[in-house]
Structures are given as C-alpha cells and as structure tokens.
Amino acid sequence: GGHAAGEVASGLAIAGIERGAARLGAGETALTVLEEEVDRAHQEIRTQAVHGREGMGCTLTAAVVSPGLVELLHIGDSRAYRLRGESITQLTKDDSLVGEMLRHDLLTIEQARSHPARSVLTRALGVGEVADFSTSSEPLAEGDLLLLCSDGLTSHLTDETILATVQQAASVPEAVTALIEAANGAGGSDNITVVLVRCAGAD
Numbered sequence: 001g002g003h004a005a006g007e008v009a010s011g012l013a014i015a016g017i018e019r020g021a022a023r024l025g026a027g028e029t030a031l032t033v034l035e036e037e038v039d040r041a042h043q044e045i046r047t048q049a050v051h052g053r054e055g056m057g058c059t060l061t062a063a064v065v066s067p068g069l070v071e072l073l074h075i076g077d078s079r080a081y082r083l084r085g086e087s088i089t090q091l092t093k094d095d096s097l098v099g100e101m102l103r104h105d106l107l108t109i110e111q112a113r114s115h116p117a118r119s120v121l122t123r124a125l126g127v128g129e130v131a132d133f134s135t136s137s138e139p140l141a142e143g144d145l146l147l148l149c150s151d152g153l154t155s156h157l158t159d160e161t162i163l164a165t166v167q168q169a170a171s172v173p174e175a176v177t178a179l180i181e182a183a184n185g186a187g188g189s190d191n192i193t194v195v196l197v198r199c200a201g202a203d
Contacts, residue, residue: 009045009058009126016041017062030064031071031135038062038073038131045126057124060133061092061148065197070140075133076124078193079154081162082138083145088163091138095123109158118155142201145172149179152192156183172196 020037024030038060049056059076072080072091077099080091093099097120101107112118123132140146145166157165157179165182169175176194183192 006056006058008048009056012041012044012048013038013058013060013125016044030066031073034062034064034073035133035135038125038133042125042131049126057121057126059095059121059150060125063146063148065140065146065199067201068140069137070146071135071137073133073135075131076121077151079147079149079151081147081149081159082140083147083163083166084141084143086163088159090159091136093134096121113155119151140199142199144199145175146197146199148193148195150191150193152188153179153183153194156186156188166196172198 016037017034019040020030020033023033023037045056045058059078060074061076061078061080062073063080064071064073070080070082070091074080074092075095077094077096078092079094082089082091093103096118098107098112098115098118100122101115102109102112107115121127125131125133147162147166153162161182162179165178166175169178176196179194179196180188180192
C-alpha cells in the first residue's frame with residue numbers, strides 16, 4: 001500500500017484473499033470467490049478510511065492458477081509477468097498516470113522510469129465507490145514462470161534485468177532472493193514483494 005495507512009489496506013486485502021482460499025471447494029469458481037472477497041476488502045478499507053485514515057488504499061495483483069491457465073485480478077501498479085524461455089511478458093496493465101501515458105505513446109519506457117508522476121495511481125483498492133479491478137486470463141505452459149511483484153521491484157529493474165536475474169538463478173527460491181537483492185542494490189527504497197511460481201504440466 002502506497003497511500004496513507006497503506007499497510008492497513010494491504011492487510012485487509014490479504015485477509016480477503018485468505019478468506020477466499022478458505023471458501024474454495026464450495027461449488028463457486030476460484031475467480032468468483034476472489035472477486036467477492038476483494039469487493040468485501042475494498043469496502044472494509046473504505047470503512048477504515050472514514051475512521052481517521054482518509055485516502056488509504058493499496059494495489060493488488062492476485063492469480064488463480066489451473067492447468068494451462070492463469071486468471072488474474074489486478075488493480076494498481078503491481079504487476080504479473082510470464083517468463084517463458086528467453087521472453088518475459090507483462091500480463092497486467094499499470095493503473096497509473098504514467099501507464100496511461102505509455103499506452104498512448106506519450107512517453108518512452110526510459111522516460112517513464114524517471115517521470116515525476118510515476119507513482120500516481122489511477123485506480124487502487126479502497127479508493128472510489130466500488131472496487132474497480134480488472135480480470136483477465138492468460139495461457140500457461142509447462143515450465144513457464146509466473147511472477148507477481150510490487151512496483152518496489154519494477155521501479156528499479158527493467159524487464160530484461162528481471163529475466164536475466166531469474167535465468168541465472170539455480171532455483172526458484174534463489175531467483176526470488178536475487179531479484180530482491182538486485183532491486184535493493186539498484187537503490188530500492190520501497191517495499192519489494194516478489195512471488196515466483198514454476199508451472200507444472202497439465203497432468
């Protein structure tokens with residue numbers, strides 16, 4: 001959470017995901033459960049904001065992984081990536097002012113990295129009447145790596161550096177450690193959150 005009392009907002013978002021995980025198996029799809037619990041967390045954050053924490057909010061990127069597929073729920077400027085062989089693909093769109101400018105070709109990637117408004121979000125959990133998150137699905141193949149990360153990582157490491165760092169690591173846990181160390185070494189001053197999963201085959 002990058003807004004006021006962001007750690008409280010992040011905690012409420014995590015609690016919502018944990019509630020959703022506990023509900024699985026009751027007949028609803030995992031993504032539907034996740035959407036309902038994120039909606040609930042959004043309203044809980046808004047309620048907290050009314051009680052002295054005005055403007056609090058957080059970003060969220062969550063994934064439901066099944067054989068051959070990942071379903072994503074996303075709001076803010078945290079990101080999901082798919083790493084496959086020699087390629088890295090960003091699967092989410094940044095809900096930020098700079099992200100909008102990039103999509104309209106008003107900035108280069110290099111300019112975006114140092115833009116004074118790079119931390120200005122256009123959507124966040126807990127901000128606005130409803131949780132304005134987006135959902136999407138992407139194919140996964142055996143051996144793909146799925147990376148979820150906060151902007152504490154991507155504001156300091158390029159996509160190419162992320163890919164190279166992961167490729168050089170001997171294991172998934174070592175890759176996570178190497179990514180965090182690289183971001184800190186590049187001047188990381190924000191919270192750095194990294195989740196990395198290797199996808200198994202459909203069997």
